[in-house]
Amino acid sequence: MTTVAKSTLLELWEQMLLIRHFETETERAYKAALIGGYCHLSSGQEAATVGTMHALGSDDLLITGYRCHGFALARGVAPEAVMAELFGRAGGCAHGRGGSMHLLDVERGYYGGWGIVAGQLPLATGLALALVRQGRQQCVLCELGDGAINMGAWHESLNLAAVWRLPVVFLVMNNAYGMGTSVERASAVTDLHRRAAAYDIPSLRVDGDDLLAVVEASSSLLSGARSERVPAVLELVTYRYRGHSVADPGFAYRSAEEIEEHMHRDPIQRVRALLVEEGLADAELEGVEHAAQERVAAAVEWARADPPPAVSELARGMYAPGSAAQFARMLAGAPFGERELVFAGGLGQ
Amino acid sequence: MTPAETAETPTPVSGTEVMTYREALRLALREELQRDERVFIMGEEVGVFEGAYKVTAGLLAEFGPDRVRDTPISEEGFVGAGVGAAMIGERPVVEIMTINFLLVAMDQVVNHAAKIGAMFGGEVRCPLVIRTPNGAGNQLTAQHSQSFEGWFAATPGLKVVAPANPADAKGLLKSAIRDDDPVLVVENLAIYKERGEVPLDPEHLVPIGLARVAREGADITLVAHGFATVRALHVAERLKRDHGVDAEVVDLRSLRPLDVDTVVESVTKTNRAVCIEEGWPTYGVTAELAARIQKACFDDLDAPVERVGMAEVPLPYAKGLETAAMPNEDRIAAAVLTTLGLRG
Ligand SMILES: Cc1ncc(C[n+]2csc(CCOP(=O)(O)OP(=O)(O)O)c2C)c(N)n1
Ligand SMILES: [Mg+2]
Numbered sequence: 001m002t003t004v005a006k007s008t009l010l011e012l013w014e015q016m017l018l019i020r021h022f023e024t025e026t027e028r029a030y031k032a033a034l035i036g037g038y039c040h041l042s043s044g045q046e047a048a049t050v051g052t053m054h055a056l057g058s059d060d061l062l063i064t065g066y067r068c069h070g071f072a073l074a075r076g077v078a079p080e081a082v083m084a085e086l087f088g089r090a091g092g093c094a095h096g097r098g099g100s101m102h103l104l105d106v107e108r109g110y111y112g113g114w115g116i117v118a119g120q121l122p123l124a125t126g127l128a129l130a131l132v133r134q135g136r137q138q139c140v141l142c143e144l145g146d147g148a149i150n151m152g153a154w155h156e157s158l159n160l161a162a163v164w165r166l167p168v169v170f171l172v173m174n175n176a177y178g179m180g181t182s183v184e185r186a187s188a189v190t191d192l193h194r195r196a197a198a199y200d201i202p203s204l205r206v207d208g209d210d211l212l213a214v215v216e217a218s219s220s221l222l223s224g225a226r227s228e229r230v231p232a233v234l235e236l237v238t239y240r241y242r243g244h245s246v247a248d249p250g251f252a253y254r255s256a257e258e259i260e261e262h263m264h265r266d267p268i269q270r271v272r273a274l275l276v277e278e279g280l281a282d283a284e285l286e287g288v289e290h291a292a293q294e295r296v297a298a299a300v301e302w303a304r305a306d307p308p309p310a311v312s313e314l315a316r317g318m319y320a321p322g323s324a325a326q327f328a329r330m331l332a333g334a335p336f337g338e339r340e341l342v343f344a345g346g347l348g349q
Numbered sequence: 350m351t352p353a354e355t356a357e358t359p360t361p362v363s364g365t366e367v368m369t370y371r372e373a374l375r376l377a378l379r380e381e382l383q384r385d386e387r388v389f390i391m392g393e394e395v396g397v398f399e400g401a402y403k404v405t406a407g408l409l410a411e412f413g414p415d416r417v418r419d420t421p422i423s424e425e426g427f428v429g430a431g432v433g434a435a436m437i438g439e440r441p442v443v444e445i446m447t448i449n450f451l452l453v454a455m456d457q458v459v460n461h462a463a464k465i466g467a468m469f470g471g472e473v474r475c476p477l478v479i480r481t482p483n484g485a486g487n488q489l490t491a492q493h494s495q496s497f498e499g500w501f502a503a504t505p506g507l508k509v510v511a512p513a514n515p516a517d518a519k520g521l522l523k524s525a526i527r528d529d530d531p532v533l534v535v536e537n538l539a540i541y542k543e544r545g546e547v548p549l550d551p552e553h554l555v556p557i558g559l560a561r562v563a564r565e566g567a568d569i570t571l572v573a574h575g576f577a578t579v580r581a582l583h584v585a586e587r588l589k590r591d592h593g594v595d596a597e598v599v600d601l602r603s604l605r606p607l608d609v610d611t612v613v614e615s616v617t618k619t620n621r622a623v624c625i626e627e628g629w630p631t632y633g634v635t636a637e638l639a640a641r642i643q644k645a646c647f648d649d650l651d652a653p654v655e656r657v658g659m660a661e662v663p664l665p666y667a668k669g670l671e672t673a674a675m676p677n678e679d680r681i682a683a684a685v686l687t688t689l690g691l692r693g
Contacts, residue, residue: 037644038490187421335655
């Protein structure tokens with residue numbers, strides 16, 4: 001079993017708390033109509049998120065699905081930039097253009113949250129291919145849900161990763177459901193990691209609510225990918241406490257007892273118990289928890305004060321700088337408002 | 350060989366009931382499931398979860414898991430399964446959670462379903478229905494705020510309908526299920542809660558390929574389909590009130606086949622047209638309309654045909670940007686006034 005230094009363990013616990021409180025606050029802000037759109041919370045999945053992000057090297061790359069608040073935070077994106085994105089503000093990590101599902105931070109090698117189930121898998125193989133072509137000894141971690149493995153893109157991506165020996169680890173966050181469909185009802189094989197065998201790719205299935213087990217398994221698979229270009233599948237068995245999204249109460253397809261039972265094995269409480277064993281005092285731990293709450297409160301304040309993006313920049317980023325000239329001859333007979341909204345809205349600037 | 354339909358002679362039911370668009374679709378599904386054993390529903394979350402947008406609520410309990418079949422997240426797989434089942438006489442009604450995810454199954458729809466009739470010389474038919482909502486406006490962001498019906502309507506071999514009110518939702522979905530070709534039924538996220546009178550007669554069908562004059566008027570023609578029709582009707586009332594403008598609204602209902610005759614008749618009368626769609630106009634439904642109107646009504650037009658749709662950007666998340674980019678009522682009204690020469 002990997003042992004993690006006490007100070008590291010405390011740091012990881014802090015991150016887990018930050019995510020939990022962030023999600024709680026996010027749900028509150030959503031209900032207060034400060035956040036809109038689809039909003040998928042990751043409460044209950046903190047050990048899997050923080051453990052893998054700890055194992056991922058700072059120059060490795062990350063790509064995820066839409067349940068991505070926790071990944072962004074654990075990767076080190078400022079809570080202010082994440083909350084501002086959820087609020088649709090100019091200071092958000094995607095300048096208010098992406099919202100909850102499309103967080104990113106290129107400086108931290110995070111190439112985005114993506115909203116089409118399994119759409120990010122082929123992209124991950126491309127990131128890994130580029131790393132190989134560029135001779136960089138780095139790897140890619142690609143997060144996906146248990147539901148995503150039933151898409152064709154999963155099979156195509158695993159096969160590509162295997163035949164081209166790509167440095168990519170596919171992280172399957174098995175939280176037992178894809179929306180209201182349990183893994184048993186969706187997948188012919190319920191030990192999901194075994195699917196990797198079809199492509200002769202090494203795989204592991206680990207208790208995703210056990211932080212140290214997550215760190216150990218992800219460290220070993222990521223280092224195999226990084227140094228030997230061995231692609232891998234890591235299945236982390238976890239559970240989401242809240243509904244699929246904020247709009248889903250989450251009780252139509254599972255019982256209150258089932259949720260309750262998982263909450264008894266809460267990943268945050270499990271790490272807390274380890275810290276107590278390590279001799280940390282309750283008062284100190286409470287202080288850490290309180291600090292996480294304050295951190296989130298500060299992010300909310302910051303996001304509230306941040307202005308929304310200007311309509312005069314509607315088309316910002318859509319095309320590379322210099323493209324406006326290519327479009328200049330397309331204006332005649334344009335649809336109503338196109339000149340004002342798109343052409344004057346920063347197209348190609 | 351086709352299995353016999355199960356219905357006895359239907360007893361005519363008269364009268365109407367006020368219900369939502371969502372309920373009207375559900376009624377159509379229930380009636381068709383009852384009428385014809387070959388009809389079955391499949392899609393993500395249609396059963397236990399009762400539909401991502403609750404259209405199929407209660408149908409699993411009533412008809413069981415063989416007729417109301419939950420699928421894994423495998424659009425290419427189950428759309429293709431629908432095509433295959435339809436080829437030997439089933440009548441699958443496949444639900445795609447939103448039209449954005451239909452792109453994953455584009456190959457099965459465009460390269461397979463659409464080809465079956467013609468490519469095999471009429472030897473095989475594909476009576477498949479795909480139902481799915483388009484639309485934007487809830488900050489769902491770029492990957493979830495699209496309206497691709499024009500792409501499908503651009504494909505020979507497919508039929509595409511887009512009901513704009515509960516009565517047409519029921520009547521067109523039923524016609525689609527009874528049709529012998531692949532039909533895409535385009536719904537809309539914002540329209541599900543719209544209410545209206547719906548005929549209770551289980552034989553209430555709305556013919557595919559027939560538009561409807563949703564509001565009569567003499568000054569200008571607004572051509573729309575789906576949720577854009579709802580917007581157009583609101584704008585027409587507002588223009589009447591604020592500017593004394595009397596707009597006619599043509600609700601296309603079908604995109605392929607397209608009822609050009611109804612559009613031409615209206616524009617010949619009003620001499621001006623503004624075409625509206627939820628999606629991007631460039632290469633879109635309104636582009637097709639503008640082309641046909643200018644050719645058929647060249648001598649009747651007093652102004653260029655105008656088009657209003659979503660601003661041509663991947664839709665941003667921030668509310669202010671999203672609203673500005675949508676074909677909202679302010680933008681439609683401005684386009685109408687401009688076309689009438691009443692605005693600078
Ligand atoms: C191709 C596609 N089909 C359907 C959806 C709608 N959808 C969004 S999330 C989701 C469930 C995904 O479940 P899973 O992969 O287990 O991830 P989780 O939500 O549990 O994190 C579905 C069906 C989508 N976004 N993309
Ligand atoms: Mg899941």
